[in-house]
Amino acid sequence: MPGDLSRLLNALGLIVIDTVLALAFVDQLWFRDLPCPLCILQRAGFTAAGFGLALNLVFGPRSSHYGVIVLGAAAGAAVAARQILDHIVPGSGSYGNDIFGLHLYTLAFIAFSLMIVGSGLMLLDDRQFARTEPWSSRMNVLPLSAFVMFFVLAVGNVISTVLICGGGFCPETPAGYLILNDNLSLTMLSEAF
Amino acid sequence: MMSLPFLLFACGLGAAWLRQRGAAMGFWVAGLVVLLVLFRIHMGDVLNIAL
Numbered sequence: 001m002p003g004d005l006s007r008l009l010n011a012l013g014l015i016v017i018d019t020v021l022a023l024a025f026v027d028q029l030w031f032r033d034l035p036c037p038l039c040i041l042q043r044a045g046f047t048a049a050g051f052g053l054a055l056n057l058v059f060g061p062r063s064s065h066y067g068v069i070v071l072g073a074a075a076g077a078a079v080a081a082r083q084i085l086d087h088i089v090p091g092s093g094s095y096g097n098d099i100f101g102l103h104l105y106t107l108a109f110i111a112f113s114l115m116i117v118g119s120g121l122m123l124l125d126d127r128q129f130a131r132t133e134p135w136s137s138r139m140n141v142l143p144l145s146a147f148v149m150f151f152v153l154a155v156g157n158v159i160s161t162v163l164i165c166g167g168g169f170c171p172e173t174p175a176g177y178l179i180l181n182d183n184l185s186l187t188m189l190s191e192a193f
Numbered sequence: 194m195m196s197l198p199f200l201l202f203a204c205g206l207g208a209a210w211l212r213q214r215g216a217a218m219g220f221w222v223a224g225l226v227v228l229l230v231l232f233r234i235h236m237g238d239v240l241n242i243a244l
Contacts, residue, residue, distance in 0.1 A: 038235055040195055041231055044202070051224075055209055055218075059209070064218075075232070150206065154203040157199040165194070
């Protein structure tokens with residue numbers, strides 16, 4: 001596989017992860033489906049796995065970067081599997097909206113599994129590792145926009161998680177934005193006195 | 194606390210952009226460790242199973 005094809009595939013993979021993280025925000029903001037703690041950790045798993053793709057774009061493909069993808073996806077898959085097991089018993093309910101009959105944590109598990117398989121397939125070809133110089137000096141529009149969008153989504157998740165959970169741990173079933181509610185309570189308290 | 198993995202990954206991406214590969218990998222490892230610790234904490238949540 002030529003290096004440029006590897007770079008293109010990594011950019012496309014990162015765009016797919018960007019899309020997944022962006023859709024999670026759409027679900028949160030548009031459909032008011034607030035993420036549970038395990039849902040937030042699955043988002044972190046996507047970010048951990050996408051980190052390897054971003055490294056491939058900036059520094060060129062290396063086997064260690066694919067290792068980053070596999071380990072990040074494995075961590076995310078473990079979290080998704082735990083949430084699937086939470087609801088696997090009939091009558092134990094589910095969390096959040098479903099798409100085509102599958103809940104987001106099930107789709108996340110499938111996506112993490114595909115990322116691990118995809119990384120394995122990419123690792124089969126050694127020719128992509130022949131180039132040693134960093135590629136960031138000639139990053140074109142597609143990899144650059146994928147990288148920038150990924151960074152923006154990571155920062156967006158920092159802000160979103162702080163708004164939902166505050167500085168501590170998240171409630172198991174979040175009912176609202178904790179920081180805003182706390183501030184609202186403080187405002188009402190101060191108005192009362 | 195729950196935002197810490199994202200913060201560390203974002204710092205890692207910033208380090209990667211500045212061509213600091215070692216720092217980027219360090220931030221990624223720290224982020225993954227925090228993610229796993231948080232997962233361990235939430236993994237102990239009670240399962241909704243009636244036996």
